Amino acid sequence: MREWTYSPVTEEVVRDLESLVGRRNVATDREKLLSYSYDQVPRFSWDEEYCAEVVVFPETTDHVSAIMGYANRHRIPVTPRGAGTGLSGGAVPFKGGIVLSFEKMRHILELDERNLTITVEPGVVTSEITKAAQNAGLLYAGDPCSGDASFIGGNVAENAGGNKVVKYGTTGSSVLALEAVLPDGTVTWFGGKRRKDATGYDFAHLVVGSEGTLAVVTKIILKLQPLPGKVVDLLVPFPDVRTAIDFAPRVMREGKVVPSSMEFLDGKSIRLAERFLNCTLPHDDAGAHLIIQLEGNDPEVLADDVERVGDLCFAGGALEVFVADNRTTRDKLWKARKCLAEAIMAFYPKYSLEDLVVPTSEIPNLLAETTRLAAKYGVEEANFGHVGDGNVHVNILFPEEREGWHETLDALLDELYTATADMGGTLSGEHGIGLKRQKYMCRVMDRAQMDLIWRVKLAFDPNNILNPGKMISCPGRDD
Numbered sequence: 001m002r003e004w005t006y007s008p009v010t011e012e013v014v015r016d017l018e019s020l021v022g023r024r025n026v027a028t029d030r031e032k033l034l035s036y037s038y039d040q041v042p043r044f045s046w047d048e049e050y051c052a053e054v055v056v057f058p059e060t061t062d063h064v065s066a067i068m069g070y071a072n073r074h075r076i077p078v079t080p081r082g083a084g085t086g087l088s089g090g091a092v093p094f095k096g097g098i099v100l101s102f103e104k105m106r107h108i109l110e111l112d113e114r115n116l117t118i119t120v121e122p123g124v125v126t127s128e129i130t131k132a133a134q135n136a137g138l139l140y141a142g143d144p145c146s147g148d149a150s151f152i153g154g155n156v157a158e159n160a161g162g163n164k165v166v167k168y169g170t171t172g173s174s175v176l177a178l179e180a181v182l183p184d185g186t187v188t189w190f191g192g193k194r195r196k197d198a199t200g201y202d203f204a205h206l207v208v209g210s211e212g213t214l215a216v217v218t219k220i221i222l223k224l225q226p227l228p229g230k231v232v233d234l235l236v237p238f239p240d241v242r243t244a245i246d247f248a249p250r251v252m253r254e255g256k257v258v259p260s261s262m263e264f265l266d267g268k269s270i271r272l273a274e275r276f277l278n279c280t281l282p283h284d285d286a287g288a289h290l291i292i293q294l295e296g297n298d299p300e301v302l303a304d305d306v307e308r309v310g311d312l313c314f315a316g317g318a319l320e321v322f323v324a325d326n327r328t329t330r331d332k333l334w335k336a337r338k339c340l341a342e343a344i345m346a347f348y349p350k351y352s353l354e355d356l357v358v359p360t361s362e363i364p365n366l367l368a369e370t371t372r373l374a375a376k377y378g379v380e381e382a383n384f385g386h387v388g389d390g391n392v393h394v395n396i397l398f399p400e401e402r403e404g405w406h407e408t409l410d411a412l413l414d415e416l417y418t419a420t421a422d423m424g425g426t427l428s429g430e431h432g433i434g435l436k437r438q439k440y441m442c443r444v445m446d447r448a449q450m451d452l453i454w455r456v457k458l459a460f461d462p463n464n465i466l467n468p469g470k471m472i473s474c475p476g477r478d479d
C-alpha cells in the first residue's frame with residue numbers, strides 16, 4: 001500500500017508561486033486562507049479544521065498550467081475552488097496546500113450564434129451566462145437554485161442540476177467541450193463545438209461531475225437552445241405529500257407535455273420559505289405544493305397546455321391551481337423555492353442537507369422512510385426538490401443544540417442511504433460526494449466500481465495531488 005505524502009507550502013514555495021502568477025494573485029493571510037477553505041457545508045460538520053496554506057488566483061490558462069506543473073513536481077495538493085456554494089465539501093482543502101480560486105477567470109469569451117454555443121471561463125457566475133444567452137434571444141438551460149452565486153466551473157465539476165433538468169438535463173447535457181489542465185500542467189481540449197463525437201473516449205463528460213479530482217477546467221463551451229417565447233408557472237397545493245407525488249408523473253403521461261420544471265415542496269418547506277422571506281404564500285396550510293412550469297411559443301397552444309394540466313391537477317386531488325404568468329408573480333414563487341437551503345441554514349443550529357435520488361416511482365417510499373427515521377431519531381425533516389427527476393432534498397434538522405448530534409446524524413444517514421440504495425437510488429443527484437458523503441460510497445457501489453474510479457483517478461493524477469481525499473478514498477493510501 002502506498003502512503004501519500006505531500007510537501008508543505010514554505011515561504012520559498014510562496015515566492016515561487018508569486019513568480020509564476022504575480023504577487024497580486026497569491027494570498028497567505030490567515031483570514032483569507034480560512035475564508036477560502038469552506039463551502040456551504042457548515043464547518044460544524046467536520047471533526048477538524050481544514051485550511052489552505054496558500055490561495056492562488058490564476059488569471060489565465062497559462063497560470064493554471066504553471067501552478068499545476070509546479071505543484072505536481074513538488075507534490076503539493078491543489079484544491080480547485082469556484083464560488084464555494086458547494087454542498088458536499090468539494091472545495092474544502094482536505095490536505096491543505098494550494099487553493100486555486102477562479103474568481104479572476106470570469107470572462108464570457110464568445111457567443112456563437114451560428115453554432116448556438118457560448119464559450120466561458122470557469123469563474124463566470126451561472127446567471128450571467130443565462131443573461132448573456134437571453135440577450136441574444138437564446139436559452140442556457142443550466143438553472144441551479146444557487147445560480148446567482150455559483151460559478152460555471154463549479155457547476156461543471158459537480159454536474160449541477162437545478163430546476164430545468166426534467167426537460168433539458170443537468171449541466172453536463174449543455175457541455176460540448178472543455179479546456180482542461182491535467183495535474184501535471186498539460187493543457188488539452190476535450191470535445192469541440194460539434195454536436196456529435198464518437199471519436200475515442202468521452203473525456204469531456206468524464207471530467208463533468210468529477211468534482212475537481214481529474215483535471216482543472218479552464219474554458220467551457222456550452223450548448224444554447226432556442227429561448228421559449230412565453231413561460232407560465234403553476235403553483236398547485238395538495239392535501240398531502242403522497243397525493244402530490246403520485247400525481248406528478250401524470251403531467252407527462254396524460255398531460256402529454258414535458259414541463260421545463262416540476263418542483264415539490266412539503267408543507268414544512270412552504271412555512272420555512274414564508275418565515276425566511278416574511279411573506280404569505282397561497283394555501284400555506286396544504287400538505288405539499290408542486291410548481292409546474294410550462295413554456296412555449298404559440299400562446300394558444302400554451303394556454304391549451306395550461307388548461308389541460310390544470311384540469312389534470314384537480315382530477316389528481318389538487319386543492320387549487322394558481323397560475324403565475326407575469327414576471328412579478330413568477331419571481332415571488334421561485335424566490336420561495338430557491339430560498340429553502342438558506343432558510344434551513346438560518347433557522348436550525350444543526351442540520352444536514354441531503355440530495356438523494358431514486359427512481360421517481362420510489363419517491364413516496366423514500367419520503368415515508370425519512371419520516372420513520374426522523375421519528376426514530378427524534379429530529380425534524382423538511383423535504384423539497386426536483387420531483388420530475390426523482391431528486392429529493394431530504395433535510396435532517398435539529399431544532400436545538402443536542403449532545404451527541406453528530407453520532408445521531410451519522411446513524412440516521414447510514415440507515416437512510418442504505419434504504420435509498422435498496423430502492424435503486426443513490427447518494428447524490430447534483431451536489432456530489434466531496435468530503436461529506438465519501439464514507440458512504442460503499443453503500444451504493446461495489447468494490448469493482450470503486451477500484452475502477454481509483455484507477456481512473458490515478459491515470460489522470462498519478463501523484464494524487466488534485467483535490468485528494470474527495471469522492472473516494474483508497475483505504476490506507478489516501479487518508
Ligand SMILES: Cc1cc2nc3c(=O)[nH]c(=O)nc-3n(C[C@H](O)[C@H](O)[C@H](O)COP(=O)(O)OP(=O)(O)OC[C@H]3O[C@@H](n4cnc5c(N)ncnc54)[C@H](O)[C@@H]3O)c2cc1C
Pocket residue numbers: 039040079080081082083084085086087089090091102122143144145146149150151152153154155156157158159160161162163211212213215216217218338341342430431434467
Ligand atoms: C442555496 C443553495 C442552493 C443550491 N441549489 C442547487 C441546485 O439547485 N442544484 C445544484 O446542482 N446545486 C445546488 N447547490 C449546490 C452548489 O451551488 C452547486 O454544487 C454548484 O455547482 C457549486 O458551484 P461553485 O462555483 O460554488 O463550486 P465550489 O463549491 O467552489 O466547488 C465545487 C466543486 O467544483 C470543483 N471546481 C470548482 N471549479 C473548478 C474548476 N474550474 N475545475 C475543476 N474543478 C473545479 C471544486 O474543487 C469542488 O469539488 C446549491 C447551493 C446552495 C448554497
